[in-house]
Amino acid sequence: MRLVFAGTPITAVPSLDALVDDGHEIVAVLTRDDAKVGRSRVLTPSPVAARGEELGLRVIKSNRMSEEVTNELSNLDAELGVIVAYGALIDEATLAAPTRGWVNLHFSLLPELRGAAPAQRAVMRGDSETGMTIFQLTAGLDEGPIFAARTSPVGADETSGDLLERLAVEGAEFLTATVEAIGADTLNAVPQAGTATFAPKLGKHDSAVTWSAPSEVVDAHIRGVTPEPGAVSLVDGQPLRILSISRPSEDAEVPTLAPGHLGAVGKRVFVGTGTSPLELLSVQPAGKKPMPARDWLRGRRDAETLVLA
Structure with a gap:
């Protein structure tokens, strides 16, 4: 399929690589603007931006969905948008840009731990199990119907960094299999069921x-x-x-x-x-x-x- 990929941190890179390796045409990579990093505050591209450029892909950098960005994405004739930890909201106009909309790989079992830091909050809660959910992105916060979900244990000594590194690799394989099924029209999304909990960004x-x-x-x-x-x-x-x-x-x-x-x-x-x-x-x-x-x-x-x- 013709895909737009949106992501920012290192945890999103394995998914980008897996989609490329699986033969999908990545028509653009959407990521956040370069940020000042380290004590010297050097302006640095995001890990996804750096990897996209290495792969020779079109990279669009933006911290918000401006009209210019939305128009640029709409003109790409993408079939599906794929998000892994982009770090910004996608507005309704941009949601409609790909013909099949957008799917999001989220590192929790929705509706548990909606929000920016699901893996971190799972570890902080002392959970022994978490997982991953791939769902249809909607305007609400992680509220869309679910295509697929997969459980994963939380190790007794794992930090959130350890857990995210592992889920990033597991999630890449899970994502490519799910995107393939969506493209083949063999997978239907079902509404989320249960009581939602939230995982706000850590400060x-x-x-x-x-x-x-x-x-x-x-x-x-x-x-x-x-x-x-x-x-x-x-x-x-x-x-x-x-x-x-x-x-x-x-x-x-x-x-x-x-x-x-x-x-x-x-x-x-x-x-x-x-x-x-x-x-x-x-x-x-x-x-x-x-x-x-x-x-x-x-x-x-x-x-x-x-x-x-």
């Missing part, structure tokens, strides 16, 4: 760790905000990024600690929660490079009185 306010919560809640929260926006605690008013933690085994020697208090057993560092302690594996102090937690704690003269807030 800096989601970084704060509440150490007084139960250990499983703290663990899920930290994994859910890793790598972005990242888990952060304060030490003497300075931010300390919590890069990785783990749940100690039942037979491990673990100190008794109040929430946020630190303790070492041999080379292992633990931090207290509202229930049992977690092992602190790696951290990044403000203005410094990531380091093992034991090295960070060993370098502190006040190690015995430190508290993460």
Whole structure:
């Protein structure tokens, strides 16, 4: 089929590659504008833009559906639009541009976790299972009828970054099979059923760790905000990024600690929660490079009185 592909982050690249490999004609790639990245704030194309250009595809960059963009897409005679994490709303005029409309690969089992951060919120909730849904895009937020859905487990130690990386690969194969069935008219969309929940985009306010919560809640929260926006605690008013933690085994020697208090057993560092302690594996102090937690704690003269807030 003649397809328009819309996507922005690295998680959308496997789907673009899979559609190209499957023989579809990608008449244009729609992605968000170049953004300033890193400490030096260098203006950088999105991963999808970069990959589209590598493939020699027509790349359209826009953060919103202007009349100019809509007209450009309408003149491409595309049969179907495919979206994977584009990051902006598609208005009704643009929805009508491809003859078959648009389909969206979404990383949750709709109507669960509609919105911008479904994989992150699934991990933060402590879910043991999530999935992917391919649905017909409508003007409402992830409300369209469903063509296909597939479940996928959430690993006990997976961060949201790990989960998204895996779903991006699994979703690419799932997407190509579904697009093929849509093109062959062998698949019909059915309305969503059940109560909707929502997964709003994560912000800096989601970084704060509440150490007084139960250990499983703290663990899920930290994994859910890793790598972005990242888990952060304060030490003497300075931010300390919590890069990785783990749940100690039942037979491990673990100190008794109040929430946020630190303790070492041999080379292992633990931090207290509202229930049992977690092992602190790696951290990044403000203005410094990531380091093992034991090295960070060993370098502190006040190690015995430190508290993460």
